[in-house]
Amino acid sequence: MERRSKNVFREFCALRYSVRARDDRIRVTTEHQKLHLSSTRHNSTTMAPINDAIAAIKALKLGEKLVYQTFANKYSVNCVTLAQRHKRVQAPLEIKNLNRQKLTPQQEEKLVRYIEGLNSRHIPPTREMIANFASLVA
Numbered sequence: 001m002e003r004r005s006k007n008v009f010r011e012f013c014a015l016r017y018s019v020r021a022r023d024d025r026i027r028v029t030t031e032h033q034k035l036h037l038s039s040t041r042h043n044s045t046t047m048a049p050i051n052d053a054i055a056a057i058k059a060l061k062l063g064e065k066l067v068y069q070t071f072a073n074k075y076s077v078n079c080v081t082l083a084q085r086h087k088r089v090q091a092p093l094e095i096k097n098l099n100r101q102k103l104t105p106q107q108e109e110k111l112v113r114y115i116e117g118l119n120s121r122h123i124p125p126t127r128e129m130i131a132n133f134a135s136l137v138a
Contacts, residue, residue: 047092049075053082107137 053075060066068086072079084090103111114133118125 049077050082050085053077054086057086103134103138107134110137 053071056075057066057068057071068083069079071077072082075082081090085092101108111130111134115125115130118129
């Protein structure tokens, strides 16, 4: 049994896996399983520095040299994102999502009220009913 464990150990080490033996059992953990992400980036935390950097860029006096990298380093933001946002090539995510919507917020509110009205009358709305009403509202 021990000889087999050593062979398995060598095979996994050759494949860059880490192997841990415990009570004659072998547990294999790959490198990516060891990574733990403590937090995720979110728009509410990353938008403020970009907006501050854009405000600082707009505050430049006429004739001053604009170097995006200096502002990106100062405000800890991505240089490409900052340049695109300043040149209005890249819009904020909220604006992009508004442009992708099929219904305006007012039309969406009417649709929600229609669905709530059906639910209050104990009529479960089907996809067809919702699609028909949405096409009438739009």
